[in-house]
Amino acid sequence: MTKKILAAAIFSLIFLLVGVASAGAKTEEITWGEVKTGTYSELTYGALIINDPMSKGGYSFSEGAFTEDPDTADFVINTFNDIGANGISELKEELDKKTTAVPLKLSDHAPVKQGSVYFLSLHDGSYAKLRIDRINTKMATFSYVLETKAAPAPTPATTPKQTAAPTPKPSPTSGSRGGGTAGEWKPPVPISDSYKIYRMEYDPEGALLTILQEEGDVAWDLYRSENGGSWVKVNDFKLTKPEHLDTFVQPGHTYSYYWHAYNAAGKVIGKSVPFIVEISHSGTDNKIVLQLDNKKAFVNGKPVELDVAPMLLGGSTVVPIRFISDSLGSTLDWDGTEWKITLKLGGRKIEMWIDNTTAKVDGKDASLAVPPTIVGERTMVPLRFINENFGLHVDFDDSTKTITITGGQPPQSDNGNVSGSESSEPGVQFFLNKIFELRIPGAVDYEKGTATPGYNLESYLLLNEDGTYKWASNWDKKLYEGKWELTYDESYPIRILDGEEGKSWLVGQANEHTWGGGDIVLWDKIAYSYNGFETE
Missing domain, CATH: 2.40.128 (Lipocalin)
Incomplete structure (x- = not known):
């Protein structure tokens, strides 16, 4: 009898432990966003501190760089090639594949293996997968995906509203309206092809936004996202007119908006489909003049001497990347591990790779007539592709081989000058x-x-x-x-x-x-x- 009772107790204990272990694993499917890349450019010196590996900071996915703030750091790699995080476990699965469950055991550190995929618990409680692509004692390059959240189910009382076009001063913008049904509504997110995009020339007075008022609507709240950032509520008190003059828009920025509509009882009766407003610079703000095979260029009437003259490559004009970036007022990043160029202007992003005719515009593949290339130790990029995707106006004069670009923003230096020499790079x-x-x-x-x-x-x-x-x-x-x-x-x-x-x-x-x-x-x-x- 004693043995049977003991055996039953042991079996019950095993069952209990199995049940606890099963409960400890999140069996719901985890989906991931698009694959992105990063560089950990200066590995942390010394050993990681047990139970507190990020006490001196680490890499932050949200900032895209190393941070000394341990509260916002997501992982750290040291010179001994160890990786630390709030929770980490090596996975035997591909980076872009769905994950069926959170690993049962998450440690605070692990050895780094080139090519391995790791499951990470991030500072904000969300998850990520990280693959180490290349590593040495000084730096590491990696690819990663971030957890995506499922859209919450809509309530019967929430019906998407139609959004009217934003109205630039002085005349209204025309275009189709957004719409849908309750079952189709999803939480608004930054720029998407499914949302209507309106382009306005910058007006110091602001951008006038209007909404198509429907039966029962008496007040509204306005939400805004700037350049793909987080959503913020614009008004403290409910709007009582179906319009709002946003006086805080800036030239070269992209804004997304959506509305909540209230009835007389103060209840939300609808949410608008988001719409996007791109604020361009006035056409007279910036003018760039180039000529094929001529090292002298003009930016807003001021002469600039180029290291390499614009030239034809496969029938397309290519220009020095540093000059065109400075002249347009865009930001420029270079990834030496991938030989990748990234340009950002007005909320748009262009990614190009040396000697590769496939580029990305806002994360989507695009084809180039000619690839970026190295000429005379300078990086040259296709001019027409950049102009068209940044929404600039360009004229080609066949008789003089002159190229005139209108748009972008004036150079942000103290004297408004642009240098054609790379030694002018800050730092x-x-x-x-x-x-x-x-x-x-x-x-x-x-x-x-x-x-x-x-x-x-x-x-x-x-x-x-x-x-x-x-x-x-x-x-x-x-x-x-x-x-x-x-x-x-x-x-x-x-x-x-x-x-x-x-x-x-x-x-x-x-x-x-x-x-x-x-x-x-x-x-x-x-x-x-x-x-x-x-x-x-």
Whole structure:
């Protein structure tokens, strides 16, 4: 009898444990958004702290960069190639596949394996999947997907309302209206092809928005999203007229709006389908004039000397990326791991890859007549594709081979000037016209906790403002002379071409985490690096 009771108790305990374990797993299906990429450009030095791996910060998906705030950090990778997070587990599934359950066991750290996929619990309680694409002791590149939330079921009392076109001053905008039924309504999100897009020229008085008032509507609340950001309520008190003058719009920005409609009892009786308003600059704000095979250009009447002249490539005009970005007032990012160029202007984003005829516009594939390419150590991009996708006006004069671009926003420098030379990139001046003494970083004995100072090679490097360099190398007893170029990478903004041992070397500014000290760091992206000390 005792054995039977004991056996029954053990069986019950096993059943209970299995039940608890099963309850601990979220068996609902997790769906993911689009695959995105990122770069962890400076790995955290030292070991991760157990139970608190992000005490010194980490990479934030929401910010797209490293943050020192542990409350907003999502994961951290150190120089020993360990990864830490609020919760992490290695997965045996593809990055873009649905996940059927949250892993039962989530640790706060794991070893990094190139090509592996990890399940992460983020700072806000949501989930992500991360794949390590490439890693060394200095940086890591990765791909990731974020959890998408299912749309809540609509209530019978909530019926989507029709939205009227926003009205630019002084004449109204025409166009089709949005609509739907209660069963089709979904929570509004930023820019989508299913929403009507209206384009307005910037007016200092603001953008006048109107709504088609339906039976029973007596008041409204207005919600707005700027450049794809989070939704905010615009008005503190309910609007009593079916219109609103938004006086806080800015030229070059894109806004999404939707409304809640109330009846006389103060109850919500409808929600509008979102609509989008793009605020353009006035046509006279910015004018760029170029000519094929001519290095002289004009931006708002001011001459600019280009490093490389506009030229025809496969019948299409290509221009230097830095010049066109500065002239249009767009932001420019360069991903050296993918050789990817990203331009952003007025809420739109263009992504292009060197020597690739497939691009992306606002995340969707688009075809290029000719790909971006490198000419004379400068990145050249197809002009027509950029102009058309940023909504600019362009004229080609066949007789003079002159190109006139109207639109974008004026350059944001103090004097309104644009430089055709890449040495004008912010932050680059720190490296120029100085002589740096190069040293091999010191060695570290982790068991004894001791370090040896770097070895002075008596090698010297000079980066000139005209894009040339001189490198007196005592390593192989040679004097290297050549050119450098911009990478548009924040950590290593300069690339030396054909330097020591015939390799390209990245140049970045040293910081408090740089072992061996110095003012700059040289790295061959493989195994070797130098610390550079500015000479007196």
